[in-house]
Amino acid sequence: MSGSLVVVGTGPGKAELMTPATLAALAKATDLVGYGPYLDRVPVTRRDQRRHASDNRVELERARHALSLAAAGREVVVVSGGDPGVFAMAAAVFEAVETGDPVWRMLDIRVEPGVTAMLAAAAEVGAPLGGDFCAISLSDNLKAWTTIERRLRAAAEADFVIALYNPASKARPHQLVQAFEHLRRIKSGETPVLFVRAAGTADAKVITTTLAAADATQADMRTLVIVGASTTRRVGRWVYTPRSEGTAS
Amino acid sequence: MSGSLVVVGTGPGKAELMTPATLAALAKATDLVGYGPYLDRVPVTRRDQRRHASDNRVELERARHALSLAAAGREVVVVSGGDPGVFAMAAAVFEAVETGDPVWRMLDIRVEPGVTAMLAAAAEVGAPLGGDFCAISLSDNLKAWTTIERRLRAAAEADFVIALYNPASKARPHQLVQAFEHLRRIKSGETPVLFVRAAGTADAKVITTTLAAADATQADMRTLVIVGASTTRRVGRWVYTPRSEGTAS
Numbered sequence: 001m002s003g004s005l006v007v008v009g010t011g012p013g014k015a016e017l018m019t020p021a022t023l024a025a026l027a028k029a030t031d032l033v034g035y036g037p038y039l040d041r042v043p044v045t046r047r048d049q050r051r052h053a054s055d056n057r058v059e060l061e062r063a064r065h066a067l068s069l070a071a072a073g074r075e076v077v078v079v080s081g082g083d084p085g086v087f088a089m090a091a092a093v094f095e096a097v098e099t100g101d102p103v104w105r106m107l108d109i110r111v112e113p114g115v116t117a118m119l120a121a122a123a124e125v126g127a128p129l130g131g132d133f134c135a136i137s138l139s140d141n142l143k144a145w146t147t148i149e150r151r152l153r154a155a156a157e158a159d160f161v162i163a164l165y166n167p168a169s170k171a172r173p174h175q176l177v178q179a180f181e182h183l184r185r186i187k188s189g190e191t192p193v194l195f196v197r198a199a200g201t202a203d204a205k206v207i208t209t210t211l212a213a214a215d216a217t218q219a220d221m222r223t224l225v226i227v228g229a230s231t232t233r234r235v236g237r238w239v240y241t242p243r244s245e246g247t248a249s
Numbered sequence: 250m251s252g253s254l255v256v257v258g259t260g261p262g263k264a265e266l267m268t269p270a271t272l273a274a275l276a277k278a279t280d281l282v283g284y285g286p287y288l289d290r291v292p293v294t295r296r297d298q299r300r301h302a303s304d305n306r307v308e309l310e311r312a313r314h315a316l317s318l319a320a321a322g323r324e325v326v327v328v329s330g331g332d333p334g335v336f337a338m339a340a341a342v343f344e345a346v347e348t349g350d351p352v353w354r355m356l357d358i359r360v361e362p363g364v365t366a367m368l369a370a371a372a373e374v375g376a377p378l379g380g381d382f383c384a385i386s387l388s389d390n391l392k393a394w395t396t397i398e399r400r401l402r403a404a405a406e407a408d409f410v411i412a413l414y415n416p417a418s419k420a421r422p423h424q425l426v427q428a429f430e431h432l433r434r435i436k437s438g439e440t441p442v443l444f445v446r447a448a449g450t451a452d453a454k455v456i457t458t459t460l461a462a463a464d465a466t467q468a469d470m471r472t473l474v475i476v477g478a479s480t481t482r483r484v485g486r487w488v489y490t491p492r493s494e495g496t497a498s
Contacts, residue, residue, distance in 0.1 A: 091379025130340025134383030
């Protein structure tokens with residue numbers, strides 16, 4: 001077993017948000033495996049490095065391919081966007097290990113953390129994640145919509161700040177509409193809502209609105225939505241959630 | 250208003266996990282403001298850079314000091330650990346802006362995202378944050394313990410993975426004990442629990458246990474605790490949460 005597998009995230013997009021540890025792993029790899037647009041972010045540092053680009057929907061298959069390459073002695077890096085452990089490839093790799101060839105369990109596997117989308121989105125607008133928060137993916141490709149609804153209600157009732165990953169796609173235009181409906185039943189209409197598109201890139205765009213006025217059609221696949229807690233507030237062009245529960249003092 | 254203020258996070262500890270954008274902001278600053286141990290992580294690149302180290306408990310005071318320096322024309326960087334927007338300095342800066350000198354609202358203020366502790370902790374053990382998750386600080390310095398209890402119960406009932414920041418300190422040894430008691434009433438005793446100490450540093454240490462067996466005295470100020478969802482599972486030395494709700498397939 002001379003091969004290895006490292007799972008990395010390229011961060012939100014800008015090269016300046018990719019960690020040196022991730023860059024070093026990428027430079028050392030003989031093989032890169034990932035969704036094409038993420039591979040395109042990786043600078044070419046070796047002419048002998050093979051790139052295995054795949055479609056976005058085949059995560060488990062891609063993970064198995066990467067593990068096979070590592071088992072054959074290659075130095076493989078699996079490339080995600082953001083942080084690889086948040087709605088990305090790391091979980092798919094370990095699922096493939098659990099359900100695949102027993103020799104894969106003996107491989108040298110490592111995960112390198114990165115800057116996940118909600119942190120980049122929060123930084124664009126101030127500090128909306130300043131208190132307790134949760135992260136929910138609205139994609140029901142892999143879980144029931146009823147589970148998502150239950151988590152939205154629980155998060156609203158316990159007054160977490162809520163970061164919504166994968167809020168909408170062409171195949172799923174209605175889920176964010178429904179999510180806002182659930183949240184409006186529990187939270188004040190004045191709650192700040194942020195649509196942050198392409199956070200952590202040169203094209204970042206922020207819409208700051210309220211839960212009452214939030215228009216779900218303003219989200220697409222590159223948008224991260226943050227719904228504030230009861231304490232989340234605007235100050236000038238910024239939005240933040242105070243560390244304390246009371247009014248700012 | 251020629252001064253500026255950038256809020257950065259140094260990441261979990263290792264220099265290789267600090268982003269190039271953060272390093273660039275640090276190198277450009279005339280003044281660094283932060284808790285002493287975080288300032289010590291910043292490489293010295295300019296002889297004329299002033300360092301203003303302060304105690305850990307005076308966040309709002311430190312934020313006001315940084316804003317005063319920026320208003321006086323200095324290029325100030327406020328230095329947090331991890332990501333500055335997650336239980337760190339960014340919220341304190343905006344709270345100081347809201348409640349302080351009105352001219353501070355006209356300052357050039359920016360936040361640079363970083364790698365927060367739970368991402369580094371998750372990477373040390375696999376992919377435990379692979380599904381929906383929440384982050385709760387157990388410190389009740391700034392919020393009521395009853396609020397924390399309500400959030401713990403809601404997170405357990407809705408089957409989130411739970412990352413616990415600030416799980417224990419010398420002044421608060423009993424809160425993690427109580428948190429585990431709440432979670433045990435709702436979640437299976439077999440739920441994986443991870444104590445990750447000094448994640449993202451050369452001294453990282455992981456304890457993998459179960460909710461039934463978890464011993465709160467194993468956490469200290471440098472520990473991040475992750476409590477799994479019902480689907481979180483072990484495979485070899487790793488722990489991961491599958492992206493899907495069902496069993497791995």
